[in-house]
Amino acid sequence: MEKEEVVLLDFWASPFGMRARIALAVKGINYEHKEEDLSNKSGLLLKTNPVLKQIPVLIHNGKPVCESLIVVQYIDEVWPHRSPLLPLDPYQRATARFWADFVEKKICSLESRKIWAAKGEEHEAAKKEFIESLKLLEGELGNKAYFGGENLGYVDVVLVPMYSWFYAYEKCGNFSFETECPKLVAWARRCLEQESVSKSLPDQEKIYEYALQLKKRFGFE
Amino acid sequence: MEGAVVLLDFWPSMFGMRTRIALAEKGIKYEYREEDLRNKSDLLLQMNPVHKKIPVLIHNGKPVCESLIQVQYIDEVWNDRAPLLPSDPYKRAIARFWADFVDKKIYDLGSKVWKTKGEEQETAKKEFIESLKLLEGELGDKAYFGGENLGFVDVALIPFYSWFYAYEKCGNFSIEAECPKLIAWAKRCMQKESVAKSLPDKEKVYEFVLHLKKVYGIE
Numbered sequence: 001m002e003k004e005e006v007v008l009l010d011f012w013a014s015p016f017g018m019r020a021r022i023a024l025a026v027k028g029i030n031y032e033h034k035e036e037d038l039s040n041k042s043g044l045l046l047k048t049n050p051v052l053k054q055i056p057v058l059i060h061n062g063k064p065v066c067e068s069l070i071v072v073q074y075i076d077e078v079w080p081h082r083s084p085l086l087p088l089d090p091y092q093r094a095t096a097r098f099w100a101d102f103v104e105k106k107i108c109s110l111e112s113r114k115i116w117a118a119k120g121e122e123h124e125a126a127k128k129e130f131i132e133s134l135k136l137l138e139g140e141l142g143n144k145a146y147f148g149g150e151n152l153g154y155v156d157v158v159l160v161p162m163y164s165w166f167y168a169y170e171k172c173g174n175f176s177f178e179t180e181c182p183k184l185v186a187w188a189r190r191c192l193e194q195e196s197v198s199k200s201l202p203d204q205e206k207i208y209e210y211a212l213q214l215k216k217r218f219g220f221e
Numbered sequence: 222m223e224g225a226v227v228l229l230d231f232w233p234s235m236f237g238m239r240t241r242i243a244l245a246e247k248g249i250k251y252e253y254r255e256e257d258l259r260n261k262s263d264l265l266l267q268m269n270p271v272h273k274k275i276p277v278l279i280h281n282g283k284p285v286c287e288s289l290i291q292v293q294y295i296d297e298v299w300n301d302r303a304p305l306l307p308s309d310p311y312k313r314a315i316a317r318f319w320a321d322f323v324d325k326k327i328y329d330l331g332s333k334v335w336k337t338k339g340e341e342q343e344t345a346k347k348e349f350i351e352s353l354k355l356l357e358g359e360l361g362d363k364a365y366f367g368g369e370n371l372g373f374v375d376v377a378l379i380p381f382y383s384w385f386y387a388y389e390k391c392g393n394f395s396i397e398a399e400c401p402k403l404i405a406w407a408k409r410c411m412q413k414e415s416v417a418k419s420l421p422d423k424e425k426v427y428e429f430v431l432h433l434k435k436v437y438g439i440e
Binding site: 051060063065066067069070071073074077078090091093094097098101102136 | 280293
């Protein structure tokens with residue numbers, strides 16, 4: 001077996017970083033995890049992602065791959081023989097990519113930040129749209145155990161990191177995801193039974209503390 | 222592989238142009254249907270209920286939405302000719318990165334260039350040019366981003382070239398003066414029939430932008 005050197009530049013609270021962690025764990029790949037201080041980015045981060053200067057960055061045998069969705073697809077293509085994340089059929093792949101893109105646009109957008117970072121009208125509008133988007137995802141999940149069918153797939157990996165932020169959203173926004181989207185919460189808990197997921201997501205209380213810190217720091221009060 | 226292919230599209234859409242180019246590169250016959258975006262067809266609303274946007278590629282009755290997803294789908298289904306993505310996973314990741322960069326930067330910044338004025342427009346112009354220069358850097362000495370032939374990034378970016386004239390007129394600047402290598406690349410792409418037949422005339426796009434400015438009350 002050839003020597004593989006895999007490094008992940010990451011930030012513990014980042015849902016984007018969590019995607020890469022889950023994909024690596026699902027494939028059983030040993031890697032070096034490097035925690036970045038986003039207020040003081042390392043020379044390595046700035047060198048390996050000069051265009052966007054963001055984590056996660058996957059460095060495989062010295063070569064960087066940036067953007068979490070691209071990182072997950074890369075991992076799936078380099079290690080195709082274990083736990084495939086994307087289906088083989090082109091139409092099913094297009095559908096998986098569509099819903100991953102939907103998560104990016106609707107669940108992980110700057111707008112959704114307003115659920116915990118804003119108040120009043122802005123918060124209410126953001127919350128309403130967010131719940132509607134989660135309901136569309138529930139529709140796509142249907143009666144399947146996972147978006148990927150009987151096993152974790154691409155959309156599961158892309159979406160489940162947001163679950164670690166749900167508690168923070170609920171506390172800041174005074175509502176319950178379980179009331180609004182019980183099927184999705186059931187799906188998320190099912191994912192957390194998988195070690196690759198439970199080991200990759202931080203504790204939701206810690207995320208809530210972090211969200212409170214951000215609110216203070218940026219004056220969202 | 223065979224089967225009916227329909228494209229729901231709108232003539233000035235850069236996103237629709239990507240799919241047109243990909244279909245042309247692969248030599249796929251398809252039915253082009255022009256949508257009136259102020260009066261979207263039932264078919265569009267049925268095929269893309271989530272976003273209600275064009276382009277929508279319908280293959281054997283099944284819809285594929287989002288232009289970059291369509292281009293990858295076309296590349297994977299008709300995988301015996303004119304490959305758009307490289308076969309090496311690392312090179313694929315690089316191609317996806319730059320196509321994603323085009324989506325993140327070029328559309329929004331270009332829109333700001335024609336929609337805004339004064340300080341806001343100057344900032345948009347500056348960032349727009351900076352982004353094009355980064356793309357020039359990625360192109361390097363290659364004929365195309367895909368190497369010796371059109372690739373994924375070429376298909377993702379070249380549609381914006383049909384809007385450059387409108388950006389230049391609205392923003393009162395010359396993209397060629399700032400990014401000559403990129404313009405040279407664009408002209409090289411335009412020599413390909415798959416591209417030339419897929420991009421609308423730049424004057425028509427400019428007229429369309431002027432019309433939009435009126436509609437939105439932008440002066």
